[in-house]
Amino acid sequence: MTLGIRKVIVASLVGLVFLAANILIVANRLVEKGVDEKANWIREEFLTGTAIAVIIALLILPVNPKGSSRAVGLLRRCPVCDKMMIGSPNYCGECGSKESEKCSIGVTR
Numbered sequence: 001m002t003l004g005i006r007k008v009i010v011a012s013l014v015g016l017v018f019l020a021a022n023i024l025i026v027a028n029r030l031v032e033k034g035v036d037e038k039a040n041w042i043r044e045e046f047l048t049g050t051a052i053a054v055i056i057a058l059l060i061l062p063v064n065p066k067g068s069s070r071a072v073g074l075l076r077r078c079p080v081c082d083k084m085m086i087g088s089p090n091y092c093g094e095c096g097s098k099e100s101e102k103c104s105i106g107v108t109r
Contacts, residue, residue, distance in 0.1 A: 019026065030036060076085050078092040091098050 074086055074088075076088070077083065078085060078095060078097060080097040081092060081095040083092060083094040085092065
């Protein structure tokens with residue numbers, strides 16, 4: 001850890017201690033500026049819809065493309081001799097070449 005990083009860590013910790021010691025003053029200042037009303041408006045208007053959109057995106061987006069292509073069918077072709085194979089064997093019975101992840105349905109030479 002370099003000296004510059006240590007200085008940044010110490011300065012941020014000192015700032016957090018001062019902020020925690022004066023939290024009531026900071027909270028009163030935010031109320032005077034009207035930040036709490038804006039925060040309530042944002043929470044009421046946008047937070048529920050945003051939370052629902054994020055949850056739906058998290059349910060839909062994380063799909064494993066590698067697993068879905070292997071689970072599509074039981075037929076694969078050997079990349080060397082182009083023989084059709086059933087299931088997911090480790091080697092080709094015709095030419096004896098080892099199977100790899102490149103083999104998939106409909107791969108031709």
